[in-house]
Amino acid sequence: MTAALMRKVKTGLVPHPNELDRKRIERGLSSRKRYLYVSPNVTPVRGGYLVESPCCSRNIDKNGGLIDVALILYDAVSGIWKLFCKNHARGIWEFYSLYHRLTSAIDELNADPERLFWQ
DSSP states (O other): OOHHHHHHHHHTOOOOSOHHHHHHHHHHGGGOSSOTTSOOEEEEETTEEEEEEEOTTOSSOTTOOEEEEEEEEEETTTTEEEEEEEETTTTEEEEEEEESSHHHHHHHHHHOTTOSSOO
16 A cells, blocks of 8 residues: 555545546446436545436336436545445345456446446
8 A cells, every 4th residue: 555545544534535536437437338318427425426327228217217326436445446236126235346447447337248237
């Protein structure tokens, strides 16, 4: 762990959420493979970012309302990004994967090969 990160952890400074990375996620989502006709929202949450989108498939919300798509959290101690998908049937977030870079997490969210995020 770098000395700068250790100082942040020790002094209680939290690197995420921040506006720069929120915008990076927002811009990155323009490359997604699903839900192309809606504009997702990226909202700061403690330790990361919540991605929501209108439900254009009507699979989750029959009225097309705003649904949870992904939760991206940063672990300041390990420097790892954690990506979660929403289990809408159970109403809980489920762990999906770990990433060393935010762009890798965004790429996986955009591809969504198992259709777990953009339902």
